[in-house]
Amino acid sequence: MPEAHYPEIRALNLFAEMAEANFLSLMRGAYVQNFPPQIELIGEGEPSDFLHVVLSGSVDLFSTWNGRETSLATVRPVSTFILAATIKNAPYLMSARTLEKSRIVLIPSQDVRAIFDTDGSFARAIVTELAQCYRSVIKAQKDLKLRTSLERLANYLLRQQKRAGGGPVVELDFEKRRLASVLGMTPENLSRAFKGLQPYGVTVEGTRIVIGDQADLERFARPNPWIDDHST
Amino acid sequence: MPEAHYPEIRALNLFAEMAEANFLSLMRGAYVQNFPPQIELIGEGEPSDFLHVVLSGSVDLFSTWNGRETSLATVRPVSTFILAATIKNAPYLMSARTLEKSRIVLIPSQDVRAIFDTDGSFARAIVTELAQCYRSVIKAQKDLKLRTSLERLANYLLRQQKRAGGGPVVELDFEKRRLASVLGMTPENLSRAFKGLQPYGVTVEGTRIVIGDQADLERFARPNPWIDDHST
DNA sequence: CGCTATGTTGATCCATATCAATAAGTGTGG
């Protein structure tokens, strides 16, 4: 892999603290590849040959069963995915596809496991990362089981608003059909859900959402730190 | 803590490989307590003061929002819970209550974090444990988003059957109202779901379920290793 | 033995999915 990429990978929490020699050893075996949009990178059930790092673009993690499909998460730069499968040397539980043109680092899983076995600070960094991932999924699970689709959308908008700096205008960062899938509903239902939020001051112009009255929307959405705060 | 309990805790994957001195150090600061049923051990949002280990009995992990409540998991002996919160030194994301009379070990979280920082093999064991937990939640998420409640019940029964040795009779190991909550439905709906499985040979006598025709039930349930196999 | 919590059943309501049709984008090649 070109050394030009080393710094931004090294900057990730996962790799920041490990011994330089081990980092270089990981990088030596790694590839960087550019993928066009809509390429299926990995498929559910396949052996976990590589730990993936998204440098640019974005990746959709999804799953299918019995003819149905659902998006479980979207990975944006710079972060890794399928860490758990890599560590456990177990099959992927999700499929992954590029959403846009993406540059992705592939680190052979066996290298990751080997260094995990010998480098304590790498192991500790992995723990922190996994704990973070775990808590995110738990939050998603609570969101799904405790809220209606309208409430999920309302809280999603408030989260995005926060991430975007708190202004009234929120730009959706992916297509609505995918947002619908992430939120656990159909595209049709999402369309209607946006209308259902109009009484709380939400207006939609294509991919641009305006939160007219944040306090009003919050009264409806009842955001909760243990579901919606993505930092903790 | 009485040394009598050391062996069964030491036998857990999480503690099996760590240095003896560190294990003893952890145990020195730990308590064992007996709790009656229906005691709330921890509450969502509280600081994570202790890592918990269930020695006997069972514990329900649940969450509430806006007057609703849902069970997220049940912890049975011998295993730990809220490991992620302990490691991240972050607030609990779930509440926990005893379902029955339970004996539980409380290990101060700061001790766990301290030894995690110095004992590489402990850190590695934690990684394995967390990766396991993470994958379990992902499976639960797929179960929820890809299946109807009838399908979730059918697959749940097949999983239980497997765990119980594969015979036609499955004994439910908790009350139906809790099962309903775990499966993401109401008790009324669970009652009807059981009836909905009658055409596939499922009969119910109180807490004893008989799977009359496993092949038939599987044809309906379509169990999938990447959702239903709890080992991988 | 009765009290209380849990489970079942029925009637109804509501949220969400599905099906169908149209509109609005989006990208491509001429």
Add this chain to the structure above:
DNA sequence: CCACACTTATTGATATGGATCAACATAGCG
């Protein structure tokens, strides 16, 4: 730069899964 094709978004009509409310049955439990 436009016309066409194709995908995505919206809207409406309808069906269905699941929730809710209410009544009753049942099972633990003191």
